[in-house]
Amino acid sequence: MARDINQRIQQLRTRRDGTRSMATDAYGLDATFAESATPAESWESRGQANQPYTRYALGSMQAVSDTYTRVSKETAFRVAKQLNERLGKRGVGAEFKLQGSVPLDVHIKGVSDVDLLALATELFSYDAHGAKALRGEYRNPAKRTALAVLQELRGFVEIDLQDAFPAAKVDKAGAKAVKISGGSLARDVDVVPAVWFDTAQYQQSGLASDRGTKILDKKAGTTIDNQPFRHIELIGTRCDRIGGGLRKAIRLCKNVKADSDRKIMLPSFDIASTMYHANMDALQLGIYFELSILAETQRHLDHLACDHDFARTLYVPDGSRLIFDTREKLLSLNELSRDMDELLDAVYAEHTPAHLAQHFRSDKRQVISKLAA
Incomplete structure (x- = not known):
């Protein structure tokens, strides 16, 4: 101090x-x-x-003012809307969720970065030791691996963000997220490509908070399991x-x-x-x-x-x-x-x-x- x-x-x-x-x-x-x-x-x-x-x-x-928090969320949803439309035209289904400090309400900046999960809906992965998996309820094997889907999604996100917001800066260097900032955006948004991961807890409870995700580590060329909603x-x-x-x-x-x-x-x-x-x-x-x-x-x-x-x-x-x-x-x-x-x-x-x-x-x-x- x-x-x-x-x-x-x-x-x-x-x-x-x-x-x-x-x-x-x-x-x-x-x-x-x-x-x-x-x-x-x-x-x-x-x-x-x-x-x-x-x-x-x-x-x-x-807590940061509700007004500032609302603008943060609205900015993230604006980015999500653009991505959803552009990915849809490519035949890529996706859904979007907030994670991190803003939805938890522990952010400290009025202009806090917002973490936006972009979840490809082509496939999801699951814990093979979970109750549903052991009962054989996951019967439709995916045609591609989660890694392949995430690598493709990452490339599309990088292109589509730049096309949707040409005046903004799109930082593609991050291992896990593509950061977009400036231009017409009132907040910086970190877009994290992901797919769903059905944890053993989720298979048992069915609670949204127990469902996990797999995200891409672009630099390592691997996937990482996360449970952002459980946190x-x-x-x-x-x-x-x-x-x-x-x-x-x-x-x-x-x-x-x-x-x-x-x-x-x-x-x-x-x-x-x-x-x-x-x-x-x-x-x-x-x-x-x-x-x-x-x-x-x-x-x-x-x-x-x-x-x-x-x-x-x-x-x-x-x-x-x-x-x-x-x-x-x-x-x-x-x-x-x-x-x-x-x-x-x-x-x-x-x-x-x-x-x-x-x-x-x-x-x-x-x-x-x-x-x-």
Whole structure:
């Protein structure tokens, strides 16, 4: 937290603002005008004039405006509509779903990138050990492999995006997604070619949240199994049960990372997965004392940073892999934890006499958890 706190608050405002000046057609200009007219948010007047760290912490927890989120989704659906029409003319059936931070509501940018799954409907794959597979209910073998279908779909998506939005930039270098940005688009959209994957859980439950996908790793020439909707369901359900504290903790971590002077290479998915293992009872206190979310977030990150052996045992919510599966992620955990330590110390100092500043962090957490700010 070495950077000036007022600069951090300004960066937070800018990040949440959602104003985009690059729009060139009527759709983009209307969206930009509507967003830029939004008044100051409530968090900006919380805390006293001499408590900027408190204001920053509280602001970092808040959801992005519904207006900005709506424009993000509408932009993704606009891209989906163009792709659906153009792929259809090629005889390629597809359906489109959102994944990632926006549908989970843990995005921190008013102009947040949107992840759009483009799912080819020619085939789907399945877990051969699932109940339906064992009963022989998958009787029609696909004529092509998932890899072949995805490689073809990736090529079509790259061409069709450029044709549909000639003024936009289409970045084809990504291994998993084709990014389109600029031109008439009010948001950047990452289009991820995919096919459905019927997991064993989905075969048993039939729940949409249990259905997985296979996506293409273009650089490796392989497919990757994902369960994006299970991730959203698990985190969303756990958060709703405690009154919203989990999403606030995730946003807090992501904003602190965004403003950090340190090298923090933890992706959003892993940050969300990390906080999924925090103490939910402690986060639930945020219903009454919102700064208790800062206290629990600092405690949880500190615990993991001080005990890498334990951190290495934690899985992402759907159980598909370990969270901290590389040395780089553990080092990034340490750096994020240090930033959160400094934020906790600074917030505590704003609410207590100077002679109490040397209290242990466990004491500081107890004080902060009961502050009404």
